[in-house]
Amino acid sequence: MSFINYSSREINCKIVYYGPGLCGKTTNLQYIYNKTNPDLKGKMISLATETERTLFFDFLPLALGEIRGFKTRFHLYTVPGQVFYDASRKLILKGVDGVVFVADSQIERMEANIESIENLRANLQEQGFDLDKIPYVVQYNKRDLPNAAPLDEMKRLLNPSNVPDFEACAHEGKGVFETLKATAKGVLTDLKSLGGR
């Protein structure tokens, strides 16, 4: 849930990157971190296993600039993708303002993508959110791989309601900022219409 602070004139919003294990969520945040001006970012925190698999979450605070005299701050989180970390994923979705679903384009991961979206929908519902109503963006990552599924096939399976979506190669940064920007835009547009929920 966004947090409006009239005292410091800041608005804080939370964006969660969701998706199956190894789809590239952490890579998205790392790229954003590496490409962001040091003045605008805080430290990136990764609670990971020794083999660099996300254990609890990655966290990256970003300051994007001012709107109407309010500093806009975005807190980006990733969830651990592996199926057995479901309890942790639920916790990270608490208070979310916008979601990015990172899909793994490899054909053999399509089943995992679909499962993860269903899991996202169910976990959001438990928190009182409806995936069809919150700001939501889909990213088709790993487009560079030879075994990537055709784009229209992925759109049909993973984005039937036609939310904003982007092709990406997160390790090279392609599509990473486009995805973030669309999500931030969705979140801010939401604030405008809600005027406090």
Next chain:
Amino acid sequence: MAEPQLVLYEEEHGHIQVVIDKLALEASAKAVFLVDKNGQLVAETGELRGIDTTSLASLTAGNIAATGGLAKIIGEEEFPTHFHQGDRDNLHITLIARRIILVIVFENDKSSLGLVRLRVKKASSELAHIFEEMQKKAEAAAASGADSPFAEITDDDIDNLFSD
């Protein structure tokens, strides 16, 4: 929606600051923080140099969320108090009004767990009261359709954020 939006006005921020400044003093604490359960820093006081407050807020919220999950597994609603003991510095964490987390950093040679506990008790109820007021104010503002500072933002405003 699961929870109402958190809105902090200057008036309440002032009240909160008075309470935590006093708490820091009376508990002989190094620093005191208030963190929203979603990981956003609400207020801070004390010796903040060298402390990454944004990370502290996010990790505190993650910690409370994780232990809250653990509590439910064993049939507790929540663990409202946490204490982490270090060689030199300690962390005392309390959940207030089920929504705001009070974090106290104190040094072994300057304060004690007993003193911190005592002072937290009083400050907690004062803070809980302020947060109730804050909540009511935010709800009233939302219900009356009072203008959000963002009601008028345009697509251009948003695009400008990413212009560099």
